Amino acid sequence: xxxxxxRAYLASVYLLLYLPIVVLVVFSFNxxxxxxxxxxxxxxxxxxxxxxxxxxxxxxxxxxxxLSAATVSTLIGALTALALHRYRFRGKKVLNGMLxxxxxxxxxxxxxxxxxxxxxxxxQLGYVSLLLAHVTFCLPFVVITVMxxxxxxxxxxxxxxxxxxxxxxxxxxxxxxxxxxxxxMAGWLLGFTLSLDDVVVSTFVSGPSYEILxxxxxxxxxxxxxxxxxxxGTLLLVFSLVMLMLSQWILTRSKR
Amino acid sequence: xxxxxxxxSLWLLLAxxxxxxxxxxxxxxxxxxxxxxQVRESWDTLExxxxxxxxxxxxxxxxxxxxxxxxxxxxxxxxxxxVAFPVAWYIAKLARGRSKGFLFLACxxxxxxxxxxxxxxxxxxxxxSGVFSAxxxxxxxxxxxxxxxxxxxxxxxxxxxxxxxxxxxxxxTTLEGMDDTLVEAGYDLGGGHLTVLREVVVPWAMPGxxxxxxxxxxxxxxxxxxxxxxxxxxxxxxxxxxxxxxxTRFNWEQGAALGVLLLVLSSLMVWLGLRLTGQSLRKxxx
Numbered sequence: 001x002x003x004x005x006x007r008a009y010l011a012s013v014y015l016l017l018y019l020p021i022v023v024l025v026v027f028s029f030n031x032x033x034x035x036x037x038x039x040x041x042x043x044x045x046x047x048x049x050x051x052x053x054x055x056x057x058x059x060x061x062x063x064x065x066x067l068s069a070a071t072v073s074t075l076i077g078a079l080t081a082l083a084l085h086r087y088r089f090r091g092k093k094v095l096n097g098m099l100x101x102x103x104x105x106x107x108x109x110x111x112x113x114x115x116x117x118x119x120x121x122x123x124q125l126g127y128v129s130l131l132l133a134h135v136t137f138c139l140p141f142v143v144i145t146v147m148x149x150x151x152x153x154x155x156x157x158x159x160x161x162x163x164x165x166x167x168x169x170x171x172x173x174x175x176x177x178x179x180x181x182x183x184x185m186a187g188w189l190l191g192f193t194l195s196l197d198d199v200v201v202s203t204f205v206s207g208p209s210y211e212i213l214x215x216x217x218x219x220x221x222x223x224x225x226x227x228x229x230x231x232x233g234t235l236l237l238v239f240s241l242v243m244l245m246l247s248q249w250i251l252t253r254s255k256r
Numbered sequence: 257x258x259x260x261x262x263x264x265s266l267w268l269l270l271a272x273x274x275x276x277x278x279x280x281x282x283x284x285x286x287x288x289x290x291x292x293x294q295v296r297e298s299w300d301t302l303e304x305x306x307x308x309x310x311x312x313x314x315x316x317x318x319x320x321x322x323x324x325x326x327x328x329x330x331x332x333x334x335x336x337x338x339v340a341f342p343v344a345w346y347i348a349k350l351a352r353g354r355s356k357g358f359l360f361l362a363c364x365x366x367x368x369x370x371x372x373x374x375x376x377x378x379x380x381x382x383x384x385s386g387v388f389s390a391x392x393x394x395x396x397x398x399x400x401x402x403x404x405x406x407x408x409x410x411x412x413x414x415x416x417x418x419x420x421x422x423x424x425x426x427x428x429t430t431l432e433g434m435d436d437t438l439v440e441a442g443y444d445l446g447g448g449h450l451t452v453l454r455e456v457v458v459p460w461a462m463p464g465x466x467x468x469x470x471x472x473x474x475x476x477x478x479x480x481x482x483x484x485x486x487x488x489x490x491x492x493x494x495x496x497x498x499x500x501x502x503x504t505r506f507n508w509e510q511g512a513a514l515g516v517l518l519l520v521l522s523s524l525m526v527w528l529g530l531r532l533t534g535q536s537l538r539k540x541x542x
Contacts, residue, residue, distance in 0.1 A: 010346050010359075013339065017366045017420070020377025023387055027380060076272045083269035087262070095270075102281055104471070106478025106522065108495045109515045112502050113284035116291060116512070136280045139273070197370030200480045204502070214372060221376055221485060230380075233373040240368050 021237065028230035045231035055216065055232070062196055062213035065127065069134035070142075070191035076135070077142035077191075078184055084143070085150045099140040110137060111204035118205060125207030133205045134198065138191040145190050149183030149251070182250050189247035193240050292513035308513035318497065318514070325494040326525070329476040332412055336419040336472050337465065343420075344427030344464075349436070360428065367421045375485050378414050379405060382486075406488040414482040419472035426471075430464030431457075466535045470526050477522050494518060 028046070032039025049055055084092065102110075114136065118129045157179065161171040199214045206215060217233065220226045295305035312318045347359050366374065381387045382404040392398040404410060438460065442452035458465070483493035498518065501511030530536065 006342065006346060006350065009342055013343055014362060016417070017363070020374055020381055020417075021366055021369055023380050024373065024377040076276060079269045080273040083266055083273075087266045089266060098277065102277070104474050106474070106495065106518055108478060108480055108498055109285075109288075109519050110281070112498060112511060112515050113288040114280065115502070116287055116508060117280075117284040120287070132280060136276070139276065143273070193368070197372070199370075199372050203499075214370065217372060217376075218481075221372070221379070229376060233369075233376055237369045237373055240370065241365075244368050 024230055025234045025237070027227070028234040030227070030230075033227060045227045046235075049228050049231050049235075052228075054211065055213075055228075058211045058213045058216045061127075061210055065130055065134065065210075065212060066192045066195040069131055069138055069195040070188045072131070073135045073138040073142045073191045074146075074184055074188040077139055077146055077187055078180070080139075080143045081146035081150055081183075081187075082180075084147055085153070086155075099143055102137075103140045103144075107137065107200040108204075111201045114201070115204045124209070125205060126209040129205045129207070130202060130210060130212065133201050134195040137198070137201060138194050141194060142187040142191050146180075146183045146187040149186060150180065153179055182253075185250045186247045189243050193243055196236070197240065288512045289516055291508055292516045294509055296509060308510050309517075311510060312513065312517060321492050321497055322494050322517070322521070324492075325477060326521070328408070328412065329415075329473055332415045332419065332476045333469050333473045335412065336416045336423045337469060339416060340420055340423035340427060340468070344424050344431055347424070348428045348431035348434075363421060363424055371418060371481050374418065375414055375482050378410075378417065379485060382410055382413075405486060408487070408491050410486040411483050411491055411493075414486045415476050415479060418479070418482060419475055422471040422475065423468040426464040426468040427461060428464075430461045434460045462533060463535060466530065466533050470529065473529075474522060474526065478518070 029041050029043070030039055031042035031044060084095065111133070114129075114133050117123075118125060118132075123129050123132070157175050158171050161175045162168075166174065197214060199218050202212060202215055203218070206212060213232070213236070217229060217236075220229050292308055293304055293306065294302045295307045297303055312322075343363070347356060347363070351359050369377075379386070383389070384401045384403040384405070386405070388404060389398070389402045392402055393400070434457070438456055439452055442456040447455065478495060479493070480495045480499070483491065484496060487493065494514070495518070498511050498514045501507045501514060505511075
């Protein structure tokens with residue numbers, strides 16, 4: 001009896017977990033314009049999406065922004081994670097704590113403080129301000145992801161390579177990079193998805209010169225029912241899923 | 257390796273990060289703090305003062321919204337814990353082998369979608385012309401379209417949904433570390449279900465509970481999209497007021513003060529929660 005009950009409970013929670021997403025995907029292929037009536041299978045919302053020039057432009061802008069934000073934060077994050085992994089130093093705990101503070105503090109506070117800074121310093125709201133802001137909120141996540149992957153790294157490997165006569169360059173190329181590469185990829189992909197999905201920070205620090213996809217979707221959702229939103233939401237979902245599955249795959253493959 | 261070289265390479269590795277945090281986190285936050293204490297006397301004169309903070313406490317609209325946001329966030333956090341605990345228990349203790357990994361992964365996947373997409377999914381379900389409304393009518397339980405969106409319950413549903421994963425993961429982690437014989441011993445000593453839960457399971461899972469609650473509480477308190485998109489006209493969230501002050505009214509001083517208050521009061525509540533449950537942040541956050 002209890003076993004049956006607990007299974008029923010679990011099933012209903014998982015049903016509710018998936019329902020909103022399944023509904024979104026299903027209705028993105030619905031030919032009818034109204035909310036719930038099924039009008040047959042169709043790709044018309046995807047078509048109207050790709051015929052919308054501003055929408056396509058926003059997609060490219062978002063992809064480019066996510067690409068650059070993920071790359072910058074992975075470069076900085078990798079160096080930081082290496083430092084935190086390898087060295088013991090005073091202030092290490094403070095630094096670790098700071099990562100958590102930045103990660104946990106409300107996005108909107110970061111957003112307004114950055115907006116005020118950008119306007120004060122005279123940074124135009126657009127690609128540059130978005131990039132700076134996105135790297136800022138991606139950075140702690142990337143550092144922590146890379147660090148978590150590095151914690152399994154055996155410190156004796158580079159030493160062994162050196163003992164076997166490898167130069168620093170050879171050691172880095174043949175030992176260090178292959179080992180940390182999966183960690184970097186995982187960090188990069190996480191940064192990419194975080195940047196691609198962000199609405200709150202972008203709302204504050206974006207300008208009319210550089211329109212990005214999440215903000216465009218957000219303004220469509222605020223106005224009301226738009227079947228195109230289902231289509232673009234589905235695309236975004238599939239994209240994030242593929243990215244994250246890729247990162248998982250890279251990680252599990254490297255563990256073998 | 258020589259000590260000085262090692263120092264130098266440490267600094268070189270850390271420099272970009274420290275610089276970034278200094279220029280784009282520390283400086284802007286201090287700047288925000290400064291602005292919040294400045295009072296605009298006329299269009300070009302600023303003076304130091306507390307009037308923005310006074311406004312918060314004297315104008316009931318501000319602090320009422322804040323209290324409302326705080327109370328609803330606490331409620332949401334508690335509800336999330338209630339929903340998540342049995343799920344985590346099942347994953348950690350009842351599921352075996354492949355189904356364990358599968359259930360855990362299945363719990364993660366919905367959160368790979370962005371908050372905006374997830375919230376929009378809920379809007380499709382709950383809106384007047386939406387799926388639930390249609391289902392109720394088809395079943396004959398409702399005569400006409402039912403609007404379930406744009407009220408506080410919808411907001412809480414959305415927020416619990418968004419917080420669920422962040423509660424399940426730490427709970428599963430701590431519960432997995434619990435020895436099953438502890439529970440058996442509890443029963444053998446004559447404890448009922450509730451006694452064992454209260455005296456054995458909850459104390460053991462406390463670090464996970466507190467860590468999940470802190471994350472969910474902070475996420476909920478600072479959330480912006482869900483209350484705006486799913487809430488009604490009178491279900492204002494504190495973050496919306498910050499947006500209004502900053503963007504709509506262009507009153508930076510007031511907006512900055514509200515931002516500082518959000519930061520300070522949320523940290524205070526986390527600290528209070530830790531004290532009350534006797535946990536330390538380091539233990540809770542691993």
